[in-house]
Amino acid sequence: MFSYLIRRLCLSVPIVFGVMLLTFVLFFVVQSPQAMARKVLGPKATPQAVENWLQNRGYDKPLLVNTVPGRPFYDSLFFNQMRRLASFDLGRSDVTGRPLKEVFAKGVLPSLLITVPAFVVGLVSALGLALYLVFVRHSSVDLAAALVCVGLMSLPSMAYVIFGQYVVAQQLNYLPAFGFSLEGGSAVRFLVLPVALMVVSGLGAEVRLYRALFLEEMGQDYIRTARAKGLSNAAVLMVHVLKNGMINLITLVVASLPFLMMGSLVVENFFGIPGLGSVLFSAIQAPDFAVVQASVFLGSILYLIGLMLTDLCYAWVDPRIRLQ
Amino acid sequence: MRLFPLRFRCAPWLVAAWFALLAACSNSPYPDSGGAKEGLRREDGQPWRVRYGVASEDPRSLDPQVSYDSVSRRILEPVQDCLLEYHPFKTDPYELRPCLLAAMPEKGERPGGGTIYRCELKRGVHFHDDPCFKDGRGREVRAADVQYSFQRIADPKVECPVFSVLQDYVEGMGEAYERAKKTGAFDYEQAIAGLKVTGPYTFEIHLKQAYPQMVYWLAMHFTAPVAREAVEYYDGKVHAGKARDFFRFHPVGTGPFRIAEWKRNALIRLVRNPQYGATRFPEGGWGADQEELLRPLAGGALPIVDEVRLTTVKESIPVFMLFRQGYLDGMGLDKDSFSSLMTPARELSGKYRERGVNLRRYTEPSTFYMSLNMEDPVLGPNRKLRQALSAAFDAQTYLDVFLNSVPVVAQQLLPPGIAGHQREFRNPYGFDLAKARALLAEAGYPNGKDASGKTLELNFDIAASSAREREMAEFEQRQFEQLGIKVRVTENTFARLMEKLDQGSFQIASGSGWMADYPDPENFFFLKYSKNTPPVGKNESRYKNPEYDRIFEQMAAMEPCPEREKMAHQLTAMLAEDVPQILIFHRSAYALSQPWAPFVQENPMLEGGMKYALVDPELRERLRERWNVKPVWPVFVLLGALVAGGVLGFRSYRKV
Numbered sequence: 001m002f003s004y005l006i007r008r009l010c011l012s013v014p015i016v017f018g019v020m021l022l023t024f025v026l027f028f029v030v031q032s033p034q035a036m037a038r039k040v041l042g043p044k045a046t047p048q049a050v051e052n053w054l055q056n057r058g059y060d061k062p063l064l065v066n067t068v069p070g071r072p073f074y075d076s077l078f079f080n081q082m083r084r085l086a087s088f089d090l091g092r093s094d095v096t097g098r099p100l101k102e103v104f105a106k107g108v109l110p111s112l113l114i115t116v117p118a119f120v121v122g123l124v125s126a127l128g129l130a131l132y133l134v135f136v137r138h139s140s141v142d143l144a145a146a147l148v149c150v151g152l153m154s155l156p157s158m159a160y161v162i163f164g165q166y167v168v169a170q171q172l173n174y175l176p177a178f179g180f181s182l183e184g185g186s187a188v189r190f191l192v193l194p195v196a197l198m199v200v201s202g203l204g205a206e207v208r209l210y211r212a213l214f215l216e217e218m219g220q221d222y223i224r225t226a227r228a229k230g231l232s233n234a235a236v237l238m239v240h241v242l243k244n245g246m247i248n249l250i251t252l253v254v255a256s257l258p259f260l261m262m263g264s265l266v267v268e269n270f271f272g273i274p275g276l277g278s279v280l281f282s283a284i285q286a287p288d289f290a291v292v293q294a295s296v297f298l299g300s301i302l303y304l305i306g307l308m309l310t311d312l313c314y315a316w317v318d319p320r321i322r323l324q
Numbered sequence: 325m326r327l328f329p330l331r332f333r334c335a336p337w338l339v340a341a342w343f344a345l346l347a348a349c350s351n352s353p354y355p356d357s358g359g360a361k362e363g364l365r366r367e368d369g370q371p372w373r374v375r376y377g378v379a380s381e382d383p384r385s386l387d388p389q390v391s392y393d394s395v396s397r398r399i400l401e402p403v404q405d406c407l408l409e410y411h412p413f414k415t416d417p418y419e420l421r422p423c424l425l426a427a428m429p430e431k432g433e434r435p436g437g438g439t440i441y442r443c444e445l446k447r448g449v450h451f452h453d454d455p456c457f458k459d460g461r462g463r464e465v466r467a468a469d470v471q472y473s474f475q476r477i478a479d480p481k482v483e484c485p486v487f488s489v490l491q492d493y494v495e496g497m498g499e500a501y502e503r504a505k506k507t508g509a510f511d512y513e514q515a516i517a518g519l520k521v522t523g524p525y526t527f528e529i530h531l532k533q534a535y536p537q538m539v540y541w542l543a544m545h546f547t548a549p550v551a552r553e554a555v556e557y558y559d560g561k562v563h564a565g566k567a568r569d570f571f572r573f574h575p576v577g578t579g580p581f582r583i584a585e586w587k588r589n590a591l592i593r594l595v596r597n598p599q600y601g602a603t604r605f606p607e608g609g610w611g612a613d614q615e616e617l618l619r620p621l622a623g624g625a626l627p628i629v630d631e632v633r634l635t636t637v638k639e640s641i642p643v644f645m646l647f648r649q650g651y652l653d654g655m656g657l658d659k660d661s662f663s664s665l666m667t668p669a670r671e672l673s674g675k676y677r678e679r680g681v682n683l684r685r686y687t688e689p690s691t692f693y694m695s696l697n698m699e700d701p702v703l704g705p706n707r708k709l710r711q712a713l714s715a716a717f718d719a720q721t722y723l724d725v726f727l728n729s730v731p732v733v734a735q736q737l738l739p740p741g742i743a744g745h746q747r748e749f750r751n752p753y754g755f756d757l758a759k760a761r762a763l764l765a766e767a768g769y770p771n772g773k774d775a776s777g778k779t780l781e782l783n784f785d786i787a788a789s790s791a792r793e794r795e796m797a798e799f800e801q802r803q804f805e806q807l808g809i810k811v812r813v814t815e816n817t818f819a820r821l822m823e824k825l826d827q828g829s830f831q832i833a834s835g836s837g838w839m840a841d842y843p844d845p846e847n848f849f850f851l852k853y854s855k856n857t858p859p860v861g862k863n864e865s866r867y868k869n870p871e872y873d874r875i876f877e878q879m880a881a882m883e884p885c886p887e888r889e890k891m892a893h894q895l896t897a898m899l900a901e902d903v904p905q906i907l908i909f910h911r912s913a914y915a916l917s918q919p920w921a922p923f924v925q926e927n928p929m930l931e932g933g934m935k936y937a938l939v940d941p942e943l944r945e946r947l948r949e950r951w952n953v954k955p956v957w958p959v960f961v962l963l964g965a966l967v968a969g970g971v972l973g974f975r976s977y978r979k980v
Contacts, residue, residue, distance in 0.1 A: 035819030043822065046488040047859045052480050095384050097572065099560075106588060132973065141976045162641060169351050170645050173952045177649070178635070178642040179353030180590055186355040269638050272353070274589035281638065282381055282589070 004315075008308050019300040020085045027293045028077055033059035036289050040094055057094065090294040095286050100294050103279060110180060111263030111275030113191060118198035119260055123253065126203055130210030131237050134218060145207070152204025160201040161270045168193055178272045194271045198264065213248050217241045247318050254310045258302035262295075351952055353635065353651050366630060371941045373629040375921065375934070376653045378637045378646075382589055387572035388545035389476045392485045394931060400545055402594055402632065402934040403452075404577035405602055407443065407470070408543040412925035412933050413609035416741050417884075418843040420543055423603055424449055424465065424578065426525075429539060434530055438495070441529040441538060442522075445470075445549075449602050452582040456557035462599070465578055467527040469549035472512070474519040475500070476555075477546060479510040486546050486841075493538065494518035495530045512552075534881040540842030543929075551576055578602065580627040580935040594632040594934070601625070605936065617922060617938075627935040650948040653921035653939060657914040662728045665916070670729070672916075679947075680919030687732055687912040688928045689739045691848065692837035693905040694800070695864040700831050702782070708767035710903040713832070714753040715760035717803045719908050726796055731909035736896045737848050739910040741928075743884055744845040744892025751907060752900055757806060764807050772808025780809040786834045787821040797834060804832075826858040828866055836864055836905065843929060845892040846880040852895075852904060865904035872898050920944040 027036075036059070037050045045053075054060040058080060062068070066075040084091055090100035133142050169177030175193045217223065218241060226236050263277030272278075276295070283291035315321050354376075364372040383396035391400050409423035422428055429441040451462035477484040478491070478500040491498035496517025504510040515521070518530040531538060541547055554576035558569050568574075575583070580603075581594035605624045621628070637643050644661040646652045657665060667673050672683045696713070698704045719733045735754065738745040753763075764772065769780045782804070786797040797813050804811045811832075816824065824830045840847050850856050853876050854868040872895060879891040899905075917923050920943040925933045 031817070031819065035817070035823075038819045038822045041485070044862070045485070048488050049483070049485060052483060056481060056483065096382075097385075097570065103588075132977075136976045139976055141972065165642065165645060170648065172958055173351045173649070173954045174349045176351050176353045177645045178637060179355070181355035183355055189349065270642060272590060272635065272637060272642065274587065274636075278589055278638070285381070285638075286384075 005308075005312070008311065012304050012308070015304060016301065019297065020082055023085070023293055023297050023300075024078060024081050026296070027289055028063065028081065033077070036094070036287075039287050040289075085297060090297075091290050093283075093288050094290040095288040100291060103291065104276060104294070104298070107263070107274065107276040107279045108261055109182075109275075110273050111261060111268070111277060113187070114194050114198065114267060114273055114275070115260040115263060117191065118195045118202075119256075121195065122199040122202050122206065125199060126206035126210055127242070129203070129207045130214055131242065133207065133211045134214045134241065135233060135237055137215065137218075149204040149208045152200065153208070155201070157201045157266050158270075160197045161266060164193055164197040165270065178270075180271070180273045190271070190273075194267045194273065198267055209252070210245070210249070214241050214245045217245050220244070247314070250313045250317060251310055254313050255303075255306040257309065258306045259299075261302065262299060349954070351649060353646055354633070372631065373939050373941050374631040374633055375629045375937050375939050376651060377632065377634045377932075378643055378652060378655070379592065379634045380636075380638060382636055383592075385572040386575040386583075387482070388548045388550055388575065388577075389473060389482050389484045390572060391545055397545065398931040399583075399592055399594070399634065400575065400577075401579070401931045402581040402627070403575050403579045403583060404545055404548050405449075405579045406543050406545060406548045407445075408539060409603065410543060410927050410929045411606060411609055412927050412930060412936050413606060413611075415927050415929075417743050418741060418927070418929060419609075420539060421606075422446075423543075424549065425542070429529070429542065437533065439531045439534050439538070441531070441542075443470075443527055443529065443542075445525040445527075446602060447525060449578055450599055451551050451554070451576050451578055452597055453599075454554065454576045456551070456554045456576060462576070463551070463553075465549050466524050467521045469551060470527055470547070471515055471519050471521050472552050472555075473547055473550045474516045475510065475512055476550065478504070478516060480504050481510065484546060486541075486544075490541065490546075493531045493533065493535045495532050536881070536883050537842060537844050537846055540844060543842070549578070581632060584631075590636055592634045592636075594634070596627055596630045600627070603935070614924075618924065621938075627937070629934075629937050629939050632934050632937070647916065647918075648951075650918065650944065650951050652918075653944075654915060654917040657730075657916065659728060662730075662914075666728075666914070676916075682917045682919070682923055684915050684917075684923050684926055685730075685912060686915065686926050686928055687740050687910050689741055689840035689843055690838060690911045691734050691737055691739050691907065692731075692909050692911065693734065693737075693907045695825070695830075695833045695836045695905050696903065697828060697830055697833070697866060698868065698904055699828050699866045702780075703831055706767050707902060708763050709769065711753045712760045712763035712767055712769075712807060713804060714751070714903045714906045715756050715763060716807050717800070717906050717908075718755040720755065722796075722799060722803075723909055725799065726792075727909070730914060731912045734907040734910050737851070737899055737905075737907070738845055738892065738896060739840070739848070742840065742843050742845055742848065744889050744896070746893060746896065749896065749900075753903055760807060764809075769807075769809065772810075782809060782811050783814060783831045784811050784834070785814050785816055785821055785824055785830045785832070787818045788815040789818070800834060825864045828858070832906075833864065838862070839911075840929075845888075845895075846876075849876050849879070849892070849895050852876075852899060867899075867902065867904035869898060869902065918944070918947075920947065 037053045062076045064078045065073050165177040180190050263275035265277040268275045268277035280295050383399050386400050388404050405423050407425045408420045411419040411421050426444045426446045429443045432440040434440045449465045453462045476482045478497045520528045555571045558571040558574045560570040580600045584595040585593040605621045607622050610618050640658045640660045647655045735751045788794050801811045852867040854873050856863040882888045920940040924936045
C-alpha cells in the first residue's frame, strides 16, 4: 500500500505539471496580458495605466523566453508563473491585490459549513431512501418515488434556491433568505435553508443511482443464500446489500470529498455565504484572472487527491483488490 | 399503569419543542437587530439609528488615490471627506461647496501662463482615531497631507487611475512619475512642484495651463488629504506577531463615518465619527416638496444616522426579497424586480404604494451611443450616409424592449444637468424612417444599393458575452437593415472591441458611452476632440473638425458663463450635423425607499450621500414585525404529511 501511494504521488508530478501548463496557456496565451489589463481597468483606462498595471504585476515580461540582453532567459512570464505555481504560491488578486492564500483560507470554512452538512445529510437520506425503495421495489410506492426523483432531477439548482427562498423565507418567514454569521447559535439559522435545498436538489439523482446499485446486489448469489438462511428482509438489506454496495459507492463519494472545499457557486451567491464559490463568482464577474487561475489550479489538485483517495479506499474496503 | 406507549407520551413535548423552535426562528438576515431590540441608545437617549443598504460586491480598493469603481466610492465617500463636495440638492446645474477647505479655492494667474488655485484648509479637522497615530488619536489635517496625496497620485506603484489627466495640468506631476519609473521608487521627500505648501493649512495648486475643471477634481477622493502615517502603518506585513492590513482596505479618513467592521464578501459596518464637524446640513436648496421634511435639519450636525450597514448581495433576487421583508431601507430597481414593482404606467404598484414605499427616478450624467468611424472610407466622407443611419435607429423602441423604457433617449451628447445641455434641443437625425431613406438616396445608395446596383454592406462590431447582448445587437442590425442595406455583426470579446476602437479597425461599434467624471461640458465634448484620438484618448469616432477643436479649446479654458454655454450649443449643433455617433440614451434609474427612510438627496454625482440619510428605527421595527408574521398552519401540514408518509411507507413495508 505504501509503495503504491509513493508511486501514485510520483505519477501525480507530471499530471500537476500538465495542469500548470494548461493553466498558463488558458490565462496567458489564449488571451494576452494586455487584454486582461483592459478588462480589469475598464474602458476609461489609458495606455499608460495599462502599461503600469502590467509592469507592477510582472505581466510585461516576454511570454516564453527572455531575449533582452542582460536579462536571464528564464525571466519570462512562463518561467515565473511555473515557479510560482510549483511552490504553491497562489499570488495576489489582480483586482484588490490581496494575497490569494488569505482569500482562499477565509473562504474555506463558510463553504465547508454548507457543503459538509449537505453532503452528510444528503448521503444518509439518499442511502436510506434507496434501501427502502429496493425493499419495496416494483410496488406503487417505488413507482411514485421514481416519478418524484425524476422530477427532482429535472429542476435546475437555481429553481430550488429561488423557490426555497420565496416559500420558506418570504411567504412563511421561517428562515432568512440571505445572510451568514459564525457567531453563536444564529449560525445554524442561516445554514438550515441552504443546506436543506442542497440536499433536496441532489436527492433525486442520488436515490435513483443508489437504488440501481443496490438492486444489482440483490440479484447476487450471496443474497439468495442469506434469504435461504431465513434472514429477514431488513437484515439482508442492512447487513449484506448495504455493505457490498458500499464498494461501488466509494468511487462516487470519496472522489467528491475534496470538492466540498470549493463550495457551491449558486447557493453561496444567493444566500450570501462568503465561501469559495462566492469568491470564484466575484472573480469571474470582476474579472480577476489571478483568482480564477488559482481556483482552476486548486480544483485540479483537489481532483487528483480525490482520485488517489478513491484508489486507496478501494483497497481498504475490498480485500480482493491489491494495489500493486 | 401506562396508558400510552412512550413514543406517544413524548409527542406533546415534541410538538412543544417544534413550536419553540418555530418561535425562535426568524427570517432576519442580520445576526442581531441593529440595536433596536437590544435597546442600544445614542448619547442623547434617542434610539440607535442604523441604515441598512446593499453593495453588489466587495470594494476593490478604499485607497482614496485609487478607488474609482462605484462600489468602492460608495463606501469611501462616508469615510473620506474631499476638499470640496457637491451640494446635495443643487443638480441643475451642479454646485460645489467647501468640505475640508475653509472656502472655495481662490483663482489667480500663474507667472508665465497657467493658473494658481490658492486653498486653505479648515482648522480643527482630524483624521479618525487609529493605532497608526501616536496614542491612537487622529491628528489634525494639514496642508502637507494634500502634498502627500498629490505625490501618491504620481507614484506608479499606487496606480492612480486619473494620473494621466492630472499630469497634463499639474506642474511637475509627470516629471515625478517619470523619475519614479526610472529609479524604481517614488521619492516622497521631493515635493510635487505644482502643489506648494505655503503654510500649515494653506497650499497652492499650480497648473501649466488654464483648467477650470480642476475644482471638480478637488471634489474627488483622488486629491483628498491622506495621512502618511496610515499608509506606512498599514503595509500588509506582520509586526510584532500581528498581521496588519493593507492601507487600501483600511482607510484612515476624515469623514463622518469610520469603518467599524468589514467581513469580506459579506458585510461592511460604518459607525458615526463622534468628532465629525467638517460639514453641516445645508441651509436650503431643496424643493418645496421636501421643505417640511428637511427644514428642521437645516444647518444641523452630520451625519444623521449612527451606523450604516452594507450587506454584500451579488444577486438581484435576494435584494428584492430583503426589501419586501423590510430588511433593506432602499433598493434600486432592476429588470427582475421592475415588473413586480411597477405598473405599465410607470408608477409604483398598489401594494407598495399602500405600504408607503417612496419612488424616485433620476438621470445620471451619462450618454451612450454607437461610434461611427470617421476614418472609414465608406462612412467617413459620406455625411448623408451617417445621417441616414442615425435616422434609421429607433432609440425609444430599443429602450422599451430592452431597458423597460427607463433611460431617456439622448438628443445630444451632453446629458441633462450639465451646463450647455438644451432641454428643447431635438436631434435633427433622430428616428424618422422616411427621412432616413431619403438621406440614404442622397448619400448615393437609393434603397440601399449603390450606382452599380450592389447592396451597401457595413460591419457592426459588438462586445457580446451574453444572449441578451446578442439580442440587442440583432435589434440594432434590423434597424439599419430596414434601409435595404446589409449589416454584418461581428461579436468580439470586450478586450478585442477595445483594441479595434484603439486601432480604428471598425465601421460601426456598439457599447460606447461616457459617465461624467465631473459635471462640466468639457468632460463630454472632449470625446470628439481630435487630439483625444485613441489610443491616447476616447475620441473613438476619430472625429476631426478644426472648427470644433477651436471652439472646444476655447470653451474648455473658460469659467462657467453664458458665452461658454453658447459655445457648448455650437458644439452640440456641429455634432448633430456631422453625426460621428448614433446617440442612444442617457442612463436613468428608479430607486425605492421604505416609509421609514425617506429620500433626502438625489444628486447622482454623490455616491449615496450617506451623511444626509434619515431613518426612523421605531417605525421600521413596527412595520417589520407586521410584514413578517410566521403562520402556524404549515407546521400542521408538514406534520400531517410526515405522519401520512410514515404510515404509507410502513404499510408498504408490511406488505412485502
